[in-house]
Amino acid sequence: MSIILRAASSLILALFIALASLISITSTLAADKSSALNAAAHTGATFQPPSEADIPPGPFGETIRMGRDIMLDTPKHAARFVGNNLSCANCHLDAGRMAGSAPLWAAYVNFPAYRAKNGKINTYQERLQGCFRFSMNGSAPPLGDPVLVALEAYSFWLATGLPVNKEVAGRGYPKLEKPAQAPDFVRGQVVYAAHCALCHGANGAGQRTTGRVVFPPLWGDDSYNWGAGMGSINNAANFIHANMPYGMSYSLTPQEAWDVAYFMNAHERPQDPRWLGSVETTRAKFHDSAMSLYGQTINGKVLGNTGAPKRTQPKDQAHIAP
Ligand code: HEC
Ligand code: HEC
Numbered sequence: 001m002s003i004i005l006r007a008a009s010s011l012i013l014a015l016f017i018a019l020a021s022l023i024s025i026t027s028t029l030a031a032d033k034s035s036a037l038n039a040a041a042h043t044g045a046t047f048q049p050p051s052e053a054d055i056p057p058g059p060f061g062e063t064i065r066m067g068r069d070i071m072l073d074t075p076k077h078a079a080r081f082v083g084n085n086l087s088c089a090n091c092h093l094d095a096g097r098m099a100g101s102a103p104l105w106a107a108y109v110n111f112p113a114y115r116a117k118n119g120k121i122n123t124y125q126e127r128l129q130g131c132f133r134f135s136m137n138g139s140a141p142p143l144g145d146p147v148l149v150a151l152e153a154y155s156f157w158l159a160t161g162l163p164v165n166k167e168v169a170g171r172g173y174p175k176l177e178k179p180a181q182a183p184d185f186v187r188g189q190v191v192y193a194a195h196c197a198l199c200h201g202a203n204g205a206g207q208r209t210t211g212r213v214v215f216p217p218l219w220g221d222d223s224y225n226w227g228a229g230m231g232s233i234n235n236a237a238n239f240i241h242a243n244m245p246y247g248m249s250y251s252l253t254p255q256e257a258w259d260v261a262y263f264m265n266a267h268e269r270p271q272d273p274r275w276l277g278s279v280e281t282t283r284a285k286f287h288d289s290a291m292s293l294y295g296q297t298i299n300g301k302v303l304g305n306t307g308a309p310k311r312t313q314p315k316d317q318a319h320i321a322p
Contacts, residue, residue, distance in 0.1 A: 039093060039100030039242040039249050045170025049097050049105050049158040060153065067154025070147060071095045071104075074136060078147045083137040084270070085206070085213050085222035088151075091135065091230060093243060097158060099170025100242045100249075106171035108155040109164045124152055134228035137270045173238035179258040183233060185298065188263025191256045195245050204267055219267035226272035226304050232291040236261035266298045271309040279305045 052068075055061045070077040072095055074087040089095050096104035111124040118130075125148045129140035141147045162168060181187075193202070199215040200206055206217035217223040229235050241257035242249055252260070272294065276282045279302060283295030294304040 037247065037249065039098050039173075040170065041100070042174050042242070042250060043100040043170045045099030045168075047099070047105065047162060047168060047170065049103075050160050055157070063150050063153040064157045066146075066150035067152070067157075068095055070151055071154070078132075078141070081132045081136065081138045081141045081147060083139070084217075084224065085208075086136060086216050086224060087213070088131065088135075090213075090216040091239065096155070100174055101239075102172050103158070103170055104151075104155040105159040105162060106168045108152075108159045109162045109166065109168065110171070124155070128152070133273055135224045135230065137223075137225040137228075137273075173235070173242050176234075176237055176241055176254045176257060179237075179255050181255060183237075183258040183262035185263055185266055187255075188259035188261070188266075191252070191260040192263050195252065195256075196260065199246065204264070218264050219269050221270060221310075223269050225270035225309075226294045227274055227286065231265055231269070231294070232289070233258070233261050233265055233293070234291045236265055240264075262293075266293050266303065268303060268306065271304065271306055273309050275309050277308075 055064050066077070071088045071092065075082045075085065091102070092098070092104065093101040099106070107127070108124060111127055112121050113127075114120070115122045115127070115130075122130075123143075125143050128148050128151050129143075132138045133140045196218075200218050201215070204217060204219040205222065206213060207215040224230050230239065237254075237258045240261055241252060241254060245251065272282055272286060274282065274286055276285060279295045282304070283292075287294040296303055
């Protein structure tokens with residue numbers, strides 16, 4: 001082989017290698033990009049809930065559909081039990097189907113379960129009651145109420161094929177490591193202005209068009225109350241890192257997610273319905289954790305010091321698990 005030919009062929013080889021590595025780099029980038037699109041990435045979840053086309057006909061299918069509708073527009077389909085402007089699906093994305101966004105199928109197969117929050121074994125319906133009381137700032141539907149039955153039927157159907165009583169990849173939110181620096185209000189404010197305010201508003205109140213909530217409120221009177229799971233900084237940081245900004249999962253650094261979760265939960269929201277007459281006693285009993293800012297002084301104000309809950313819970317709720 002002549003020297004020129006050999007040089008040419010090694011050049012072609014070099015070009016080939018360069019091209020191949022370019023292709024592998026771009027395909028890794030593409031994979032990163034597509035995996036960055038939703039919360040399911042980084043959860044290891046492989047389970048696929050059935051598609052809506054597979055909802056069975058007849059009364060059972062109708063109840064499943066009702067459960068899905070309640071998830072998507074809770075103030076409309078479960079009005080009696082809702083005290084704010086949120087819907088379940090604002091926090092359980094894709095109508096409760098999305099892995100890494102506390103999907104209902106993963107929850108359903110893991111109840112009944114003990115919950116430290118109320119110190120007893122909770123059935124699935126009792127778990128759902130808690131969502132209405134805290135996340136929806138409303139009141140718990142009585143056990144067996146059509147609203148709870150529909151949500152249970154929908155969750156049961158989504159879980160088709162999953163083994164019961166077995167942890168499943170994709171449950172809850174992927175857990176963030178503890179932050180390198182303690183979560184901080186001022187750093188969180190900067191993250192909020194850059195990555196959240198566009199949709200949720202500078203004042204955290206969200207946005208509506210013609211009465212419909214397009215971007216849900218993060219704090220204030222129309223948001224989740226002080227007793228909600230999202231009110232814990234760790235839950236909020238985990239949720240935000242995997243799910244927000246909407247459509248840009250995992251784009252914030254873990255530190256940014258912790259900081260903005262702190263900032264979000266350092267604002268006023270509806271009173272904890274378990275209110276014991278003062279913010280100090282309520283904090284001591286229900287918020288004795290570094291992850292809750294309830295009863296803490298932020299910018300010179302004690303959070304949660306807003307008096308008794310505005311929405312009075314129906315009297316017959318007293319026996320219901322908190
Ligand atoms: C403001 C956000 C928010 C809203 C609104 C909300 N949830 Fe949740 N939900 C959470 C968070 C956060 C958790 C995890 C809480 C925890 O670990 O304490 C959770 C947990 C759950 C669980 C248990 C998940 C598991 O794997 O154990 C179920 C079931 C559930 N929610 C259903 C609902 C339903 C039904 C609604 C509407 C009636 C609703 N949620 C409204 C934030 C929300
Ligand atoms: C592009 C618009 C957009 C941006 C930017 C965005 N969000 Fe959201 N956010 C949404 C939408 C839409 C939902 C409801 C999702 C659904 O219903 O499917 C939501 C839901 C939420 C929720 C749960 C519901 C509630 O109101 O409590 C929280 C918490 C949240 N976002 C926090 C954040 C934070 C923090 C940031 C910035 C890091 C952020 N979001 C950026 C659009 C956005």
